[in-house]
Amino acid sequence: MTKADSGDRERKSDRTRRRILDAAADLLSRKGFDGTRVSEIAALAQLRVPAVYYYFDSREAILEEVVNIGDRMAVDNVRARLAALPPEATAMDRICAAYAGHLEMVLKESAYTAAAMRTLGQLPPDIRARQLEHQRETGQLWRDLIQAGVDDGEIDPGLDPRAARMFLLGAVNWATEWWNPERGSLDDILATAQRLIRNALSGPGAASPPGTAAQGAASPPGAAAQGAALSPVFSPPQL
Template identity: 55%
Template sequence: MPKQRSLRTDERTRGEPSKSARTRERILDAAAKVLNRNGYAGTRLSDIAALAQVQAPALYYYFTSREELIEEVVMLGMARAQTHVSETVAALSEDATGLDRICAAVGAHLEVVLRLSDYASAAIRNGPQLPADLRERQLVGQRAYGDVWRKLIDEARAAGEIHPDLDPRAARMLIIGGLNWATEWWNPNRGSLRTVITTAQLLTRQGLAAPRQDP
């Protein structure tokens, strides 16, 4: 552990990443790919080392255990998903409606888990497989991400844009659950990401929208 804390201090204070920092990042990138592909039970340090192009014993210079390495991947994945969604929504114009903001979040979530980040995809796909203690820590980040969605739905509901018969919590869980399941079935050879995003946004908008008021 002391070596790891020292390395992180180096990363914060140096303008350019050190060789050790670059190697550590390469190991994390490899771990995210292996975890995303093989799942928690099938993730082996030897596979990570081979993909990262380091000797397997070298992994222990950066991480004290397989679990510590996987935990960092999962935590980074949740953080990256939340950051991408939050930044996408924040970039919308001020006249965007509540439903516009929710649909932007839908698109951003699918972008980050299906194309932009192996970390985010690995975190979402492997959450239920994690050991109880690691799962509990992962849920902290997951709940923080859920709060982003809770706020979006609550704001749209307060503005009268959400169907009054919908339960906000159930709606939120069904939307996020459906989006997360896309990591299991989406195949880029059978449909573009843009098509999947458009479909998900249409389903979300029409499913949440309050009834139109005739003049």
């Protein structure tokens, strides 16, 4: 066998493996961990079941890799968005960029990232333990972002930082359940999410951003109306 033949075979093997993972991610994001079967993965990947087991030892091994990929894609995108910010970005700017980066992957790459986020509570104990080990660094990233906002006075001191962080992560992780790209662009959704996050975390105890009137100082005309316009308003869904 020539090196070219070996390379072709490796590339074909990689493509087949990716087909299996793509199929598993699609099923996992829709059916959850317990509802995803190897026979369904094989059918969606247009393979026979024995071929799937040639690449993976078990159903759990396939699904664990999907979760790992989805989690890694989300973290990488968050870090990329943070790295793209200018040096003068505030703690709140960084928080909003991070949540937007996470949400972008939940919606844009929903098969993998949504599968990872949806199934965290469904994983068997051994897989869950490995996931928690992988996520310690990620968890510290989110804690540091929120704590920086608290330290800089940009987050309402009346908020519980951990609860605020988890509420917001839960909200963005759930977005895949209702978002329809035909009813709003990804950019619009990300912009809306950042605005809501900024408003939710800021409060009467938060420090004024640079260049704005100090707390307690006279507000410029129209400031109250502008503040009210920034507050998220709940509207009941049309039934």
